[in-house]
Amino acid sequence: DVYFLLAIMNRLFAENLINLGKLKDFTDDIEILRKISKEFSPETVEDLTGISASEIRRIASEFGTAKSAVCYGRMGVSIQKFGSLCHWLINSINILTGNFDRAGGAMFTAPAFDVLASAKGSNVFNRWQSRVRRLPEFIGELPVAALSEEILTEGEGQIKALITSCGNPVLSTPNGNQLDKALENLEFMVSIDIYINETTRHADIILPPATGLENSHYDVIFNTFAVRNTAKYSEPLFAKTDGAKYDWEIFQELVHRLSGETEHLKSEPPEVKLDLGLRYGKYKLTLEDLRENPHGVDLGALQECLPNRLLTENKRINLAPEVLVKDLQRLKTEALTVSEDFSFALIGRRHLRDNNSWLHNSERLVKGKNRCTLLINALDAERLNLQNKQMVKVSSRVGTIEIPCEITENIRRGVVSIPHGYGHGRKGVQLDTAKNHAGVSLNDLTDERVLDELTGNAAFSNVKVRLELM
Known part of the structure; x- marks a missing residue:
């Protein structure tokens, strides 16, 4: 994937198909991309990609001359050795051809409940590292590939207790057999889950939450990736079973007890934060507005939003971050x-x-x-x-x-x-x-x-x- 994307970029420069449009006013380091893509011609990468040089040239030419186009990738390009480079190049190709933040290209949502509204744009990568292999942190999380060794390797900071929530890492993380054995070595494990599965069978305690149709729902994550701005709140279809707890009740009770609080806990449903987020959001909606529209509210087509939506400190697009440019050397060795x-x-x-x-x-x-x-x-x-x-x-x-x-x-x-x-x-x-x-x-x-x-x-x-x- 990464060689194919570099070859597409190579042809965009070679055929003078670079046209950033309005993005040119707030985009830096275009010439660095020209330089790094120069050695990745279609002929250089056709054996590595299995895509003929003529086909790569055709795709690049059609993409660069199209009235509108979009280069898109998600899970498939993420879960490989050069996933970071792939996502960088995908965005860069869209930017270089002006297919970024405009209709027909890659655009951005303006959600009613906007998780980015309070983001400050500060560094959230590699502020600290894992204990054993020194793998980098990202937004407060460590790579799951480090979990087994952090449990199995003795010493200060060794993981000896674990809480899982509706996940099955024995089946969903690399070298599941090793994690399976590692979980046996924990001193204590709690799972918040409705199943006794390959992971939760190791738990000392399983706390089963109310199941899907017993829960209300408002989609926070996928409204960020949507193709149109909408908002929809779903009431529970069924009442939860007597004695059952919602997952948010379990989480809040665990935090309350583990923090040593002695006062009685008054749980707060997520609807409280949802209503506040809607009220202070772009559209000034309320939760009651969504309840009155059970099929959802159409908030309109995606609109151009750059540079205002940029979270970089200088409100500019840096096309060639040093950490990504340096990683190209690893690609050449690989x-x-x-x-x-x-x-x-x-x-x-x-x-x-x-x-x-x-x-x-x-x-x-x-x-x-x-x-x-x-x-x-x-x-x-x-x-x-x-x-x-x-x-x-x-x-x-x-x-x-x-x-x-x-x-x-x-x-x-x-x-x-x-x-x-x-x-x-x-x-x-x-x-x-x-x-x-x-x-x-x-x-x-x-x-x-x-x-x-x-x-x-x-x-x-x-x-x-x-x-x-x-």
Whole structure:
């Protein structure tokens, strides 16, 4: 991905397709991008990307001359060794072609409840590091790839107690088997969850909150990524069970007790903060306004908002942050690394009906043919003498699994794919439906040492693996 994006940028400069429009008035360091993209011509990267030089030229030309266009990436480009560079280049391509903060390009929402309204734009990266590997912090959080070692490595600061909330990191984080063993070593663990799953089975105490349809809902996160400004509040569909607590009641009670407070706790529902945020927001709405409009309120199309919405100190776009430019050197070194023993690249995939482990305990969603298969290119299968649905042993540095193969033309040679979220056969799991569709966990192969080294983010894609017939 990163080579492809650099080659697109290379052609935009070479064909004089740079046109920032209004962005030019508050954008810096354009020439640095010209310089760094110069060595990544389409001919240089076509073997690395599998995309011909002529095709890269065509895409760059059509993108640069289009009336409007947008380069977009999210999860797929994030979970790899160079995810940070990819997102930087995606934004840069949009900016260089003027497809940023204008209709038809990448635009920004103005949410009714705006989590960025009070942001000060200060540094929130690498202010401190993890204890064992010194991985960087981001907005107060450490990379999950560090969790196992922080539990298993003795010394001052060792994690000995853990609270999980509606997550299943044994299945969703790299080298799940190692985390599985690490959780056994904790002195105390609490899980806020409705399931006894691969992670919560280690908990000393499980605190089950009211379930989805018993909760009210206002979407804070995805209103930030929306394609139109809207606001919608959903009342609970059902009353919660007698004696049940909402998750916010559990959190507030835990904070109250752990802080040593002796006064009686008067819990405050999230609707209080929601109403305040709406009242002080751009549209001066109230929670009552949303209750009177149960299908939501349309707040209009996205509007241009830069430079006012910029959170940089000088209200300008810095196209070439030093930390990202320096990381290109790691990219050049990586291109020379080849593993003969682990010759396949493993990527994940998500199915519409069972795209994470939460959905696997619903018969309606998991029924049908087995979807926990290893996708492999037909030519690779022929070379290995593999038959469709034959069991294959897949090994990486951290582990080995056995899985049936599914031969297809819809995956590149040298690449194999396993879906995310399976692996329900572990002892102690109490998910009756999921156990009948147990499958194997992709993350028993992913490697906690393979990271986007700039951020510490786990590289779940392009994990090097070996295939063996069974």
